[in-house]
Amino acid sequence: MQRKSGLLKAMAVALSLALPTVLAVSAADARIGGGSSSGSRGTRTFSAPPSTSTAPGSASQFNRTITQPGQPGGFNTAAPARGGLFGGRAGGLLGGLAAGFLGAGLFGMLFGGGLFSGLGGFASIIGLILQVLLVVFLVRMAMAWWQRRNQPAYAAGPAPSPTDGQPSLRSGLSGLGGFGGFGGGSNTPPLQILPADYEAFERLLGEIQSAWSNEDVGRLRLLSTPEMASYFERDLEQNQARGVVNKVSAVKLLQGDLAEAWRENGADYATVAMRFTLADKTIERASGRVVDGSDQPQEVTEIWTFLRHAGADWQLSGIQQVS
Numbered sequence: 001m002q003r004k005s006g007l008l009k010a011m012a013v014a015l016s017l018a019l020p021t022v023l024a025v026s027a028a029d030a031r032i033g034g035g036s037s038s039g040s041r042g043t044r045t046f047s048a049p050p051s052t053s054t055a056p057g058s059a060s061q062f063n064r065t066i067t068q069p070g071q072p073g074g075f076n077t078a079a080p081a082r083g084g085l086f087g088g089r090a091g092g093l094l095g096g097l098a099a100g101f102l103g104a105g106l107f108g109m110l111f112g113g114g115l116f117s118g119l120g121g122f123a124s125i126i127g128l129i130l131q132v133l134l135v136v137f138l139v140r141m142a143m144a145w146w147q148r149r150n151q152p153a154y155a156a157g158p159a160p161s162p163t164d165g166q167p168s169l170r171s172g173l174s175g176l177g178g179f180g181g182f183g184g185g186s187n188t189p190p191l192q193i194l195p196a197d198y199e200a201f202e203r204l205l206g207e208i209q210s211a212w213s214n215e216d217v218g219r220l221r222l223l224s225t226p227e228m229a230s231y232f233e234r235d236l237e238q239n240q241a242r243g244v245v246n247k248v249s250a251v252k253l254l255q256g257d258l259a260e261a262w263r264e265n266g267a268d269y270a271t272v273a274m275r276f277t278l279a280d281k282t283i284e285r286a287s288g289r290v291v292d293g294s295d296q297p298q299e300v301t302e303i304w305t306f307l308r309h310a311g312a313d314w315q316l317s318g319i320q321q322v323s
Contacts, residue, residue: 031248031280031300032212032319038064038231039318041271041305042264049303049320052257055273059303059320066227191261193270200314201272201306202253208316209248209278212236224316225307243285250279250297259303268308269317275301 037060041049045067048059204223211219215236221229239246256274263269278300281293307317 031246031278032209032232032235033302034231034235035321036063037061037318037320039225039228039305039316039320040065040067041318042262042267042269042307044260044262044269044271045318049259049271049273049305052259052273054255054257054275055259055301055303055322057322060323062318062320064231065318191263191268191270193258193261197270197314198256201256201270201274201304204306204314204316205253205274205276205304206251209251213247213249215239215245228316228318239282240285244282244291245285246280246282248278248280249295250277252277252297254299266310269305270308270314271303271305273301273303273322275299 039062041047045062045065046069048061051058208220208223211223212232217229217233217236220232224232253274253276256272259271259273261268261270276299277297279293279295279297281290281295283289284291301322303320303322304316305318305320306314308314
């Protein structure tokens with residue numbers, strides 16, 4: 001009996017220690033995005049955004065994303081071209097001649113004439129080799145000239161750089177100037193993030209949280225990419241299955257920094273670190289009882305990526321947690 005009593009006490013102590021952690025995890029998982037990292041950042045999905053003063057830590061990798069590693073472009077799975085005398089396109093010609101030469105020698109041996117009898121002796125072999133080398137050299141020179149003549153010219157430009165030293169995004173953005181210096185090659189104009197863009201990011205932060213609380217799937221589809229909307233819809237369906245609804249209110253942006261901005265495939269991307277407060281609580285649908293969270297605001301730091309197609313408004317493309 002004493003052993004059982006001691007075991008029960010130990011279990012009670014362990015449960016009391018673990019309970020706050022469980023509640024904290026469930027509270028974090030309740031808000032929009034489930035406290036995980038979801039979405040995409042175009043070709044930079046698997047590249048961590050630069051750290052900022054708002055989010056000095058590293059961004060978590062995406063737990064949910066439709067982007068596959070190596071796409072677009074993919075990994076180069078083709079076998080590397082062999083170099084040297086017998087490699088490359090011209091190497092096929094030389095290799096074939098060498099194979100023919102070896103076959104002729106073996107043929108001579110089989111018929112008793114010796115290894116080199118099939119080609120008229122050693123002097124003939126040396127002459128043949130010199131002729132083959134000359135032909136291969138001329139063929140390679142001609143092919144190299146042809147490739148240079150038909151190869152398109154590519155304009156190289158400076159690589160995108162992080163926004164160290166740029167002003168911070170804060171509530172009340174009217175005093176900020178434009179951000180430039182981002183973008184790819186010289187044929188791509190630099191992407192400027194203007195005060196109106198920052199205002200759109202702050203507005204989306206509140207509107208998306210509001211649409212989530214109201215379980216307005218149609219609104220979420222307008223404010224976010226189809227990928228992100230599908231994740232939100234799936235999470236809302238899980239809440240309905242559990243008989244709960246998550247309510248987020250009093251969203252206030254405290255500080256934000258632009259991590260990077262770029263343009264690819266005709267679309268604009270902007271990754272922004274945002275520190276904000278919100279009240280997060282989960283309510284039982286049937287009774288209205290608060291089962292998790294409270295009306296007490298809590299501070300959250302996340303990295304949001306926004307996407308804008310030509311002629312369209314910004315949409316949420318990804319949410320990453322900060323570790």
